[in-house]
Amino acid sequence: MVIRTLIPDCYSIAALDFDRRLFDSLIPLPDGTSYNAYIIKGSHKTALIDTVDPTKELDLVSDLVRLGIDSIDYVIINHAEQDHAGSLPMVLELFPSSRVVTNEKCKDLLLHHFDLEEDRFILIKDRETISLGNKTLEFIVAPWVHWPETMLTYLREDRVLFSCDLFGTHYACSDLFINDEKISYIAAKRYYAEIMMPFRSSIKGHMEKIGELAIEIIAPSHGPVYNNPEFILNAYHDWISDSVKNEVVIPYVSMHGSTRKMVEHLTRALIERGITVKPFDMTVTDTGILAMSLVDAATIIIATPTVLFGPHPQIIYATYLANMLHPKVKFASVVGSYGWGGKTIDVLKSMMTHLKPDLLEPVLVRGLPGEACIKDLDRLADEIAQKHKDIGLLPA
Numbered sequence: 001m002v003i004r005t006l007i008p009d010c011y012s013i014a015a016l017d018f019d020r021r022l023f024d025s026l027i028p029l030p031d032g033t034s035y036n037a038y039i040i041k042g043s044h045k046t047a048l049i050d051t052v053d054p055t056k057e058l059d060l061v062s063d064l065v066r067l068g069i070d071s072i073d074y075v076i077i078n079h080a081e082q083d084h085a086g087s088l089p090m091v092l093e094l095f096p097s098s099r100v101v102t103n104e105k106c107k108d109l110l111l112h113h114f115d116l117e118e119d120r121f122i123l124i125k126d127r128e129t130i131s132l133g134n135k136t137l138e139f140i141v142a143p144w145v146h147w148p149e150t151m152l153t154y155l156r157e158d159r160v161l162f163s164c165d166l167f168g169t170h171y172a173c174s175d176l177f178i179n180d181e182k183i184s185y186i187a188a189k190r191y192y193a194e195i196m197m198p199f200r201s202s203i204k205g206h207m208e209k210i211g212e213l214a215i216e217i218i219a220p221s222h223g224p225v226y227n228n229p230e231f232i233l234n235a236y237h238d239w240i241s242d243s244v245k246n247e248v249v250i251p252y253v254s255m256h257g258s259t260r261k262m263v264e265h266l267t268r269a270l271i272e273r274g275i276t277v278k279p280f281d282m283t284v285t286d287t288g289i290l291a292m293s294l295v296d297a298a299t300i301i302i303a304t305p306t307v308l309f310g311p312h313p314q315i316i317y318a319t320y321l322a323n324m325l326h327p328k329v330k331f332a333s334v335v336g337s338y339g340w341g342g343k344t345i346d347v348l349k350s351m352m353t354h355l356k357p358d359l360l361e362p363v364l365v366r367g368l369p370g371e372a373c374i375k376d377l378d379r380l381a382d383e384i385a386q387k388h389k390d391i392g393l394l395p396a
């Protein structure tokens with residue numbers, strides 16, 4: 001779609017997807033996305049780093065033609081997921097002498113996902129290199145960011161890290177480099193929350209390895225390129241750290257207003273105690289915003305009516321998602337209203353297997369929240385405030 005010079009003899013050939021609004025049939029994309037491939041012309045060899053989503057493979061071909069690329073020696077595949085490796089079969093067909101350079105796990109995944117010839121592969125191990133003549137590519141195997149086979153590629157002489165999904169943003173932007181750090185920060189945090197957060201502990205280890213490299217540019221496989229790597233590295237150091245903020249996230253649903261009243265009262269009570277509160281009506285909330293709010297929050301309160309015998313299905317979804325994304329929340333509870341009975345608390349507790357929070361006494365009321373319920377909500381607000389004080393988020 002567009003060819004831009006990253007550094008001399010190295011080009012970004014990103015397929016910009018301004019109109020895509022959903023990824024993996026799951027992740028909302030308010031700002032579209034891009035699939036970034038890169039061409040590096042060394043003095044002896046040419047390498048293509050990653051390909052693009054198969055829906056954009058004609059854009060990739062057109063860019064390679066316009067760049068005058070008549071042979072590719074190495075196709076570096078950092079990650080086997082289709083949005084980056086999906087055009088690999090076409091590239092290998094167009095450039096029959098090219099070889100796929102990747103690690104063993106990635107080769108295995110590629111062979112399962114695409115119809116490829118096994119003898120086209122060159123396997124590398126962590127920290128091994130290949131030479132393009134005057135340029136050297138070093139491979140950093142970084143499993144679980146966010147698949148088990150992922151690796152990063154480091155262009156030594158020019159100090160460019162091709163980080164694949166790590167540090168990416170779902171942000172279709174016509175500028176090669178980020179032009180507004182505030183906008184990119186939000187996009188990067190949303191992306192981290194939705195894709196990388198479950199692998200926080202793996203990423204910690206990889207960040208140490210990355211910290212040993214001299215890096216001038218980070219070129220991810222989604223979104224604009226970072227020419228100030230410290231910006232995104234500092235953001236990741238904060239997000240993957242163990243520290244949480246004085247924040248309570250409340251995903252909620254209300255059918256007839258009782259749970260809403262409880263949420264409104266609890267929100268007020270927490271604000272009065274000096275706590276930042278983020279309530280989200282899950283019937284209208286973009287799940288990316290909920291995920292982002294969970295990156296830093298110390299506490300999550302799930303608020304739901306009881307539908308038939310358990311939580312509202314939208315709350316089941318929000319709780320499942322929160323548990324799967326595995327944020328670093330430390331405290332949790334449940335509030336809500338029921339008509340005649342049910343197992344709402346038990347169901348929600350059983351869904352927090354990854355979160356493993358310190359569970360605070362829930363507040364469940366039959367029908368309308370009356371005076372006793374309001375007192376219970378104040379008790380919960382006091383308890384949350386005390387927990388936040390205990391870990392230094394509020395003054396003692």
Ligand code: FEO
Nearest residue numbers: 079081083084165
């Ligand atoms: Fe952008 Fe894991 O693919």
